[in-house]
Amino acid sequence: MSKTNPGRFFEDYTVGQVIRHAVPRTVAEGERALYHALYPARHALYSSDDFAADCGLEGSPLDDLIAFHIVFGKTVPDISLNAVANLGYADGRWLRPVYAGDTLRSESEVIGLKQNSNGKSGVVWVRTRGINQVGETVLEYVRWVMVRKRDVDAAAPDTVIPDLPTAVAATDLVVPESLNFSEYDTELAGEPHLWGDYQIGEKIDHVDGVTIEEAEHMLATRLWQNTAKVHFDATNRDDGKRLIYGGHVISMARALSFNGLANAQMIVALNGGAHANPCFAGDTVRAWSEVLDKAETAAPGVGALRLRLVATKGDSSDFPLKAEDGKYLPQVLLDLDYWALMPM
Numbered sequence: 001m002s003k004t005n006p007g008r009f010f011e012d013y014t015v016g017q018v019i020r021h022a023v024p025r026t027v028a029e030g031e032r033a034l035y036h037a038l039y040p041a042r043h044a045l046y047s048s049d050d051f052a053a054d055c056g057l058e059g060s061p062l063d064d065l066i067a068f069h070i071v072f073g074k075t076v077p078d079i080s081l082n083a084v085a086n087l088g089y090a091d092g093r094w095l096r097p098v099y100a101g102d103t104l105r106s107e108s109e110v111i112g113l114k115q116n117s118n119g120k121s122g123v124v125w126v127r128t129r130g131i132n133q134v135g136e137t138v139l140e141y142v143r144w145v146m147v148r149k150r151d152v153d154a155a156a157p158d159t160v161i162p163d164l165p166t167a168v169a170a171t172d173l174v175v176p177e178s179l180n181f182s183e184y185d186t187e188l189a190g191e192p193h194l195w196g197d198y199q200i201g202e203k204i205d206h207v208d209g210v211t212i213e214e215a216e217h218m219l220a221t222r223l224w225q226n227t228a229k230v231h232f233d234a235t236n237r238d239d240g241k242r243l244i245y246g247g248h249v250i251s252m253a254r255a256l257s258f259n260g261l262a263n264a265q266m267i268v269a270l271n272g273g274a275h276a277n278p279c280f281a282g283d284t285v286r287a288w289s290e291v292l293d294k295a296e297t298a299a300p301g302v303g304a305l306r307l308r309l310v311a312t313k314g315d316s317s318d319f320p321l322k323a324e325d326g327k328y329l330p331q332v333l334l335d336l337d338y339w340a341l342m343p344m
Contacts (some may be wrong), residue, residue: 009131011154011159014157015158016110019100023074023105025105027062027098027100027104029102031062032046032100037246038216040258042190043063043262044091050187051185054328055180058099058178062097064139064247065335068225070249072128075128076127080228081228083147083148084147087166087274088273088275090141090142090272090316091275093173093270095174104130106128106129109126109128113157119149119152120152122157125142137339147342166272167293168269172269173295173339174205179299180302180342181300190266191262194263198342198344200294201291202291205316206288206333207260209256211283211284212285214242218232218242220245224247231244246275246279249311254267261340264340265343267339270336277328279313286341287310287316288310288314290307290310290319292308293305302343306338306341307337307340311333320332
């Protein structure tokens with residue numbers, strides 16, 4: 001009997017199956033420093049204990065996407081080790097901040113299955129929860145993955161496609177209990193633009209770009225213990241290239257969005273997302289955003305913006321997205337729909 005883990009294949013999943021993922025991970029301040037070394041992340045709430053305290057928090061939490069990457073990375077050996085591609089996200093919510101010293105683990109429930117028509121692979125939908133050391137859920141999201149079959153002759157499962165919302169309702173956004181932007185300092189935050197300055201339909205070119213290097217994406221993927229073969233093993237793809245982890249593109253685009261959205265501080269929901277085209281070392285990532293919706297919250301001075309964040313290879317000034325046939329343009333890497341909290 002082999003003691004090594006080949007990963008799960010499509011026929012190994014059943015709807016309702018719950019998978020507790022190894023290995024719990026305690027996060028420390030070094031995680032923030034390394035994250036900010038990998039990405040040009042400058043949002044004030046995640047950079048300064050004093051700034052965060054002035055906003056009602058106990059101190060500066062770890063960046064929301066650090067928590068996402070850690071929770072996501074735990075799931076890879078069980079969900080996407082044999083994936084062809086990570087296809088999308090939906091119905092994600094950040095439920096409480098994560099601080100240095102917290103221990104995070106992940107748990108996923110299979111909520112949908114559909115074999116592809118070629119019989120060689122299928123799509124698996126899972127709802128994943130990130131859980132801290134006292135059993136509190138810190139974030140949850142749905143993602144769906146195309147996974148290879150071990151045996152192409154294995155019978156197809158009954159098709160179950162989950163009914164997912166197109167967006168998290170503004171009334172379902174969770175604002176940290178003590179968050180208060182009444183005395184928010186825009187000068188220290190880096191930009192004067194507040195919630196009322198943004199209009200639905202407005203598009204923002206974030207101007208800056210970063211060329212992806214092989215070493216940094218490998219470091220990021222190892223940091224979050226993402227073991228997907230397509231990111232590490234150059235022989236795993238016919239083109240001999242290592243695919244850039246999609247989360248690396250998400251974090252890069254979010255960091256680039258600081259220029260124009262410096263006050264969009266906390267990510268509180270992930271409405272949907274697609275990795276539209278593959279990214280490889282040597283690609284230069286740029287980003288643009290569109291304001292999709294706005295909402296007030298019950299927290300003092302806190303509003304919410306629903307934003308579309310698009311990462312592109314090369315120029316983003318003409319806001320590239322889709323062709324007339326509805327397919328993503330080849331230079332589009334990421335199309336992400338999320339809610340962020342901003343001072344009013």
